[in-house]
Amino acid sequence: MKFTCDKSVLLKEISIAQEIIASKNAISILSNIYIEAENDALSIKATDMKVNFETKVPVTVLEPGATTVYGEKFLSILNNVPDGELEFDQKDNKINIKTSAKKVKFQLKSIASDKFPEFPVSNIEYFDLPIKEFKEMISQTVFAVSDDETRYFMNGVFLEKSEDKIIMVATDGRRLAFISKAAENSIKDFTGIIIPPKILNTIIKRAGDEGLVSISVTDKIIFIKFGSYNLSSVLIEGQFPNYRKVIPEAQNYTLSVNRKEMLDALRRVSLLVEQKSHRVYLGVTPGVMSVYSEESDIGTAKEEIPCKYDGEEVSIALNYRYIEEPFKVMDEDEITIRYTEANKAITIEPVPAKDFFHIVMPMQLD
Secondary structure, three states: OEEEEEHHHHHHHHHHHHHHOOOOOOOOHHHEEEEEEEOOEEEEEEEOOOEEEEEEEEOEEEEOEEEEEEHHHHHHHHHHOOOOEEEEEEEOOEEEEEEOOOOOEEEEEEEOHHHOOOOOOOOOOOEEEEHHHHHHHHHOOHHHOOOOHHHHHHOOEEEEEEOOEEEEEEEOOOEEEEEEEEOOOOOOOOOOEEEOHHHHHHHHHHOOOOOEEEEEEOOOEEEEEEOOEEEEEEOOOOOOOOHHHOOOOOOOEEEEEEHHHHHHHHHHHHHHOOOOOOEEEEEEEOOEEEEEOOOOOOOOOEEEEEOEOOOOOEEEEEEHHHHHHHHHHOOOOEEEEEEOOOOOOEEEEEEOOOOEEEEEOOEOOO
């Protein structure tokens, strides 16, 4: 195998491929990235046996062929060689990497391509969604996924088609993120699935805002295609919690704040928040919200920001990350917080209301 290509074209794809890889063992095929040069294109594959990644980039093929190369060192070389055209020449179990601009040469050992795992193929029809909408659905939910491995059924984002809607939900038991988008009638119903965040984060990084994403769902695997990318992931097994029971039917009080002012206040006050509990307090009176930390040996912090509110004075204790993260993924200037009592769930949503919201359970005030 022999081909030439521009460093920048290859680097960004190898960076993503290396993020997919789980094994760091240099002699494991799962530490390697599969490359195949043919018809002036280079196919790139990577897997951790649960998530599979495949793409193609344009190259000049001088001799077709395929091999696998240790991903970590391959990426390090690409990060450090000078910009410009690179030449790759693979013979036997070695691949030579040379630059045209300077006399720089690397040689990496490779493992035969026939040892690389075969990727699954879907036999279920694909359906399409606007890629911009799908990215928004991911960004509004994926941060709320639980990292508690004992509750593995919450370690991913739930996706289902319900009537004329495609719905995504994530929860860790203390908060819930929900978003829905209109779905065409041509999209067949499928049982709700739990998608690991790894494949979703890859989509956020690589997908543009134009065009469609194609999705196919089988019993155990989700397949996703967009642009030159083909991704697939094993689904998380288990019963996702009944999220509908968590959504309040009505809430008595409403307040609204400027999103940026709230984020700035949280950022400053969090400097003196106790780092185990992450507890921050919201003291709300008509016209003013106080964001403050609890007293500690280190000190306290407090900031007041304008607030649209005409109810009774109230104090609510929350994990500041649970407020900060949804505020960060929203674009709107004004955000509404709804609640009934200080110790019951609050709902966070943009103004005007859209097709998503976030629910957070308060902490104990003391």
